[in-house]
Amino acid sequence: MGGPAAAPNANDGHLRITYDEIHVTIGQTAQRIKEQFDPDIMVAIGGGGFFPARVLRTFLKRVSTADGKRRNIPIQAIGLSLYEEVGEADGANGLAMEEKLGKEVIRTQWLDFSTLGNRPLIGRRILIVDEVDDSRTTLGYAVTELKKDIQAQFDKLSAEKKAELPETKLAIFVVHNKLKEKRAEIPEDVSYFSGADIPDVWVDYPWEQEDILLHNAVASQQRAMGQTLEAAASQ
Amino acid sequence: MGGPAAAPNANDGHLRITYDEIHVTIGQTAQRIKEQFDPDIMVAIGGGGFFPARVLRTFLKRVSTADGKRRNIPIQAIGLSLYEEVGEADGANGLAMEEKLGKEVIRTQWLDFSTLGNRPLIGRRILIVDEVDDSRTTLGYAVTELKKDIQAQFDKLSAEKKAELPETKLAIFVVHNKLKEKRAEIPEDVSYFSGADIPDVWVDYPWEQEDILLHNAVASQQRAMGQTLEAAASQ
Numbered sequence: 001m002g003g004p005a006a007a008p009n010a011n012d013g014h015l016r017i018t019y020d021e022i023h024v025t026i027g028q029t030a031q032r033i034k035e036q037f038d039p040d041i042m043v044a045i046g047g048g049g050f051f052p053a054r055v056l057r058t059f060l061k062r063v064s065t066a067d068g069k070r071r072n073i074p075i076q077a078i079g080l081s082l083y084e085e086v087g088e089a090d091g092a093n094g095l096a097m098e099e100k101l102g103k104e105v106i107r108t109q110w111l112d113f114s115t116l117g118n119r120p121l122i123g124r125r126i127l128i129v130d131e132v133d134d135s136r137t138t139l140g141y142a143v144t145e146l147k148k149d150i151q152a153q154f155d156k157l158s159a160e161k162k163a164e165l166p167e168t169k170l171a172i173f174v175v176h177n178k179l180k181e182k183r184a185e186i187p188e189d190v191s192y193f194s195g196a197d198i199p200d201v202w203v204d205y206p207w208e209q210e211d212i213l214l215h216n217a218v219a220s221q222q223r224a225m226g227q228t229l230e231a232a233a234s235q
Numbered sequence: 236m237g238g239p240a241a242a243p244n245a246n247d248g249h250l251r252i253t254y255d256e257i258h259v260t261i262g263q264t265a266q267r268i269k270e271q272f273d274p275d276i277m278v279a280i281g282g283g284g285f286f287p288a289r290v291l292r293t294f295l296k297r298v299s300t301a302d303g304k305r306r307n308i309p310i311q312a313i314g315l316s317l318y319e320e321v322g323e324a325d326g327a328n329g330l331a332m333e334e335k336l337g338k339e340v341i342r343t344q345w346l347d348f349s350t351l352g353n354r355p356l357i358g359r360r361i362l363i364v365d366e367v368d369d370s371r372t373t374l375g376y377a378v379t380e381l382k383k384d385i386q387a388q389f390d391k392l393s394a395e396k397k398a399e400l401p402e403t404k405l406a407i408f409v410v411h412n413k414l415k416e417k418r419a420e421i422p423e424d425v426s427y428f429s430g431a432d433i434p435d436v437w438v439d440y441p442w443e444q445e446d447i448l449l450h451n452a453v454a455s456q457q458r459a460m461g462q463t464l465e466a467a468a469s470q
Contacts, residue, residue, distance in 0.1 A: 019254035023447040047292060047310050050285035054442045057282060075282050076344055077312030109311055109347040116343075207289045212258040 008218050015227060016219035019206045022175055023055055025195035029173065030059030033193050037171045038062075039127035042075045045142060046109065048131035050077070051207055052175050056129060076116070079108030080138040105141040111149070121150045122157065123165035131205065133177040133194065140184020146170060147187075176203060176229075199232050243453050250462060251454035254441045257410055258290055260430035264408065265294030268428050272406045273297075274362035277310045280377060281344065283366035285312070286442055287410050291364060311351070314343030315373040340376040346384070356385045357392065358400035366440060368409040368417075368429065375419020381405060382422075411438060411464075434467050 008014070033039065039060065044053035053075050061070040082105060113120050128142050150168050157165075170190045177194035186192055209215040222228075243249070268274065274295065279288035288310050296305040317340060348355050363377050385403050392400070405425045412429035421427055444450040457463075 019258075019441070020447050020451065023254075023441070023444075027445060027447075044281075044285070044312075046279075046285075046312060047289045047307070050279070050281075050289045050310075050312075051442075054282045054285045058443055058445060072282070074343055075285075075314065077279075077281060077285075077314075079310065079312075079347075079350070107350050108309055109350055112314075112342075112344040112347065115314070115345060206254070206258070207286075208293055209258075210262065210293060212255050212262075216255065 008214065010218050010221040010225060010227065014202045014204045015229065015232060016204045016215050016222060017206065017229075018216055018219050021219075022052075022195075022206070025175060026052055026055045027059050029193055029195045030056055033127065033171070033173060034060060037125060037127065037169070037191050037193070039125045039171065040073055041124050041126050042073060043111065043126060043128045043142070043146070044075050044077045045128065045130040045138060046077050046079045048205075049129040052131055052173070053077075053129040056127075056173065076111050078110055078142065080141060081106045081108060082137060105138055107145075110145075120153065121146070122153050122168050125169045125171070128170065128172045130172075130174050131176070132203065133172075133174040133182075134180070136182035136184045136186075139172060139174070140182075140186070143170065143172070143186065143190055144184075179233075196229055197233065198229050201232050243449065245453050245456040245460060245462065249437045249439045250464065250467060251439045251450050251457060252441065252464070253451055253454050256454075257287070257430075257441070260410060261287055261290045262294050264428055264430045265291055268362065268406070268408060269295060272360060272362065272404070272426050272428070274360045274406065275308055276359050276361050277308060278346065278361060278363045278377070278381070279310050279312045280363065280365040280373060281312050281314045283440075284364040287366055287408070288312075288364040291362075291408065311346050313345055313377065315376060316341045316343060317372060340373055342380075345380075355388065356381070357388050357403050360404045360406070363405065363407045365407075365409050366411070367438065368407075368412040369415070371417035371419045371421075374407060374409070375417075375421070378405065378407070378419075378421065378425055414468075431464055432468065433464050436467050 008016075033056075040062070042053050042057065042060075044050055057072050057075060060073055062073060063069070064071050111120065126146065128139070128146070130139060133139055147170070150170075154162065154168070171193065172186065172190060173193045173195075175195040177197045178200050179197055180200040204215065206212060206215060243251075268291075275297070277288050277292065277295075279285055292307050292310060295308055297308060298304070299306050346355065361381065363374070363381070365374060368374055382405070385405075389397065389403070406428065407421065407425060408428045408430075410430040412432045413435050414432055415435040439450065441447060441450060
């Protein structure tokens with residue numbers, strides 16, 4: 001049940017991160033992503049990937065060869081949850097109980113191939129976006145399932161078409177990668193970008209906060225006390 | 236083409252809004268939404284609706300009858316663009332030219348009914364979320380198309396089932412509603428919540444900024460000079 005949450009204090013072990021800090025981290029990483037991968041579509045894992053994907057899009061605009069204007073790259077959203085995170089609001093959605101057992105990943109939304117056109121994934125540079133790489137369970141699932149879809153689409157092409165299209169590339173961007181044991185591996189042909197590699201500390205993200213001004217005030221206290229991601233990482 | 240953008244100044248007619256201001260606006264509106272509508276699913280219009288939907292979810296958690304814990308309500312994403320906003324990155328997606336003519340709305344993603352279960356929309360309280368209601372073109376499209384889907388799903392139910400399920404309700408939440416001529420009407424049975432009704436001024440949102448610290452600095456100057464949404468609204 002749990003009563004009202006305890007008043008936050010700067011020494012409770014939760015490292016507060018502000019919107020501005022995350023925005024800056026995304027901007028810095030965007031330069032690397034642009035140089036080393038240059039995606040032409042993003043797949044945002046909701047809800048955590050929504051904010052990073054929207055901000056990243058600002059930094060990853062591509063110059064159109066048609067009119068020289070800088071254009072947004074498209075974002076597709078997918079919804080993935082671990083069973084333990086899914087409450088009764090999802091429980092009535094008609095999923096079979098077997099699909100929910102254990103800590104399996106539940107798809108609440110997938111790519112919409114009806115709108116993605118006739119070669120939705122093949123030949124593209126696809127960047128998967130999420131807030132944090134924790135146990136890697138959902139990211140691992142996303143990569144595995146996208147690879148299956150790509151292979152299935154590729155198999156349907158003619159030999160001519162297969163030779164003509166550029167190689168399909170997958171990459172991952174997460175704002176934070178927690179340095180801890182992972183439950184899935186990222187295949188070697190998938191590029192990996194993290195805004196920061198961080199220790200396995202409890203991070204409070206701004207979009208999870210009811211009182212954003214208090215969150216910022218405590219974050220500011222923490223920085224003054226030397227509590228930063230960098231400091232945590234070097235401990 | 237355009238060279239580098241001119242250095243921003245507080246009197247250039249762009250009203251800068253910060254993450255914190257938007258977060259607070261969403262939190263305040265969430266109380267009204269909870270009391271008057273209490274949604275059990277959100278439909279976020281990407282990319283602008285991604286941030287508001289993610290923040291709003293924090294304020295709209297529902298207490299589970301199963302274990303008393305506060306749970307997130309699910310978010311489905313849809314992608315809608317006006318043709319004028321769509322660049323060549325989307326141009327290769329196989330859409331027919333006729334679909335792009337004029338200022339028609341282009342679906343880049345729709346609800347994923349394969350994961351939404353066997354009564355995906357019927358009997359639910361569905362909140363459509365976007366950043367700003369400008370010409371109302373995309374919001375009008377979203378409402379019309381969702382209503383079509385709801386009617387089609389309703390028509391397939393047995394008379395018994397129809398009587399048993401609660402009424403399906405639609406509502407809209409936008410962070411800002413621009414007070415201007417609209418190109419679409421919101422039907423009377425659709426509730427409408429805006430964080431703020433604002434004049435038709437140019438608003439710069441934080442997630443569109445490459446330099447967030449400069450954005451905040453200019454926003455702060457503007458507030459000191461009395462440039463606020465409230466002041467703009469009363470002019």
